[in-house]
Amino acid sequence: MVVHQVGNLSEFGRAIVSAGHKLVVVDYFATWCGPCRAIAPLMEQLSEEYAATCVFLKVDVDVARDVAQQQGIRSMPTFGFFLNGSKVDEFSGANPNKLRSVIDQLAPKGAAPFAGEGFKLGGGSTAATHKIVWGDKAAASASQKEAAQAQQPPKATNDAAPSDESVANANAHKENGNAEAAAPPAASADPALQQLMPAVDEAKVGILLDMGFPRVRAEKALILNGSDPERAAEWIFDHMEDPDIDEPLQVVAKAGPTLTEEEKRAKAQELLAAARAKRAAEEKQREVESEKTRLKFGKEISAVKAAQEEEQRRRDIALRKKEKADAVAERERLRRLLKEDAEARKRQFAPQAVAPAEHSVASSVPSAPGAGLIELRLPDGSKIRGEFQPDQTLSDVAEYVRTQRAEYQAFKLQNTYPRKTYQPSDFGSVQLGSSGLLPRGALMVLL
Numbered sequence: 001m002v003v004h005q006v007g008n009l010s011e012f013g014r015a016i017v018s019a020g021h022k023l024v025v026v027d028y029f030a031t032w033c034g035p036c037r038a039i040a041p042l043m044e045q046l047s048e049e050y051a052a053t054c055v056f057l058k059v060d061v062d063v064a065r066d067v068a069q070q071q072g073i074r075s076m077p078t079f080g081f082f083l084n085g086s087k088v089d090e091f092s093g094a095n096p097n098k099l100r101s102v103i104d105q106l107a108p109k110g111a112a113p114f115a116g117e118g119f120k121l122g123g124g125s126t127a128a129t130h131k132i133v134w135g136d137k138a139a140a141s142a143s144q145k146e147a148a149q150a151q152q153p154p155k156a157t158n159d160a161a162p163s164d165e166s167v168a169n170a171n172a173h174k175e176n177g178n179a180e181a182a183a184p185p186a187a188s189a190d191p192a193l194q195q196l197m198p199a200v201d202e203a204k205v206g207i208l209l210d211m212g213f214p215r216v217r218a219e220k221a222l223i224l225n226g227s228d229p230e231r232a233a234e235w236i237f238d239h240m241e242d243p244d245i246d247e248p249l250q251v252v253a254k255a256g257p258t259l260t261e262e263e264k265r266a267k268a269q270e271l272l273a274a275a276r277a278k279r280a281a282e283e284k285q286r287e288v289e290s291e292k293t294r295l296k297f298g299k300e301i302s303a304v305k306a307a308q309e310e311e312q313r314r315r316d317i318a319l320r321k322k323e324k325a326d327a328v329a330e331r332e333r334l335r336r337l338l339k340e341d342a343e344a345r346k347r348q349f350a351p352q353a354v355a356p357a358e359h360s361v362a363s364s365v366p367s368a369p370g371a372g373l374i375e376l377r378l379p380d381g382s383k384i385r386g387e388f389q390p391d392q393t394l395s396d397v398a399e400y401v402r403t404q405r406a407e408y409q410a411f412k413l414q415n416t417y418p419r420k421t422y423q424p425s426d427f428g429s430v431q432l433g434s435s436g437l438l439p440r441g442a443l444m445v446l447l
Contacts (some may be wrong), residue, residue: 002056004046010237012067014056019082023054023107024054024081024083025043027058028331029058029077030062035077036077039077043058047145054107056137080092083106114333204232205218211233218236225267327382371440373385373387374397375443376400376401377444384405389432389433393428394427398427411446412424413445
């Protein structure tokens with residue numbers, strides 16, 4: 001036998017119910033708890049010794065928080081004891097002697113797999129039940145009276161004293177009396193609309209009540225799951241989040257023949273199928289709404305993105321226009337600077353006006369026959385003209401320049417076309433007539 005560890009409230013409930021008539025010993029522990037680790041080997045040993053009559057469970061309170069909260073665990077280790085689905089004892093602390101003593105006291109004596117009142121095949125339990133028929137109000141009232149009478153305990157006679165078991169049951173009913181009296185029924189009590197439910201086994205309802213479930217949930221779960229406590233507990237865990245989990249079953253009574261148990265179960269299954277279909281439809285509707293929300297959100301995101309892209313496009317267009325305007329302005333500025341520079345250069349290098357008339361000793365027309373005119377361009381930009389004879393040489397021209405402009409004494413002469421430069425040493429050997437400078441020619445004075 002091993003110690004089984006449960007991880008959540010659903011597993012815990014199934015383990016308690018499936019234990020049957022065996023004693024369930026639960027060790028609520030934590031991995032960081034030193035006393036919990038110290039007593040763990042004893043739990044393994046006891047699970048071997050009491051394998052025939054006990055079921056041993058471990059619950060890590062840090063993992064199965066829902067179980068710890070539902071059972072109200074406040075310290076570790078805590079040991080809980082369940083018998084027939086009900087908690088019968090609990091203590092805290094790593095006390096090996098007390099643990100063994102409580103197990104010895106509560107564990108069933110001997111194997112009794114078929115002990116108890118049992119159940120009738122097809123007819124439900126022999127224990128007291130609420131039998132509610134599917135007929136008119138009079139039949140329903142009579143049936144309810146019979147169920148109430150069946151629930152009343154038999155009167156004790158002077159010949160027989162009450163047994164320990166009856167006293168224990170009475171005390172248990174006394175402890176749970178107020179809570180069960182205040183619990184709402186699984187079926188509506190509206191006098192205008194009588195609701196008739198299949199039979200509910202109070203013993204099995206008590207098992208679910210001891211596990212901490214409200215009465216209305218316990219009765220609904222048993223009605224919808226064929227009075228099987230284990231399936232009923234699983235149904236409650238599966239439908240814990242349903243909004244109508246605490247609402248009574250609404251079944252309208254119909255006049256007619258009384259329904260059999262099979263018909264009642266079929267009706268309950270029909271109601272369960274309808275509830276599941278409704279839940280599936282609601283889930284589908286939620287999915288549709290979620291998809292609509294997603295599409296709407298996607299459209300909004302697309303619209304925002306399109307607006308951002310349009311704004312960026314406008315900014316790009318404005319930037320390109322500005323860059324183009326700046327480029328045009330820059331070209332105009334450069335043109336203006338070039339024009340101003342050209343005008344400045346033109347003023348700087350423009351030739352001066354022709355020398356006054358008194359500087360020119362020769363007219364534009366030679367005065368003597370065979371004579372010719374030579375125009376002399378001086379380095380300062382001014383010009384002078386002189387009349388010369390064909391047999392004269394460049395020495396005569398140089399002497400003429402020196403007499404007209406005293407500041408030019410040493411210089412060279414250059415013919416414009418064809419371009420030829422005459423050195424001072426060449427002046428005496430170049431005749432004006434044979435060199436092509438007459439009858440009209442031009443020479444540049446070079447310093």
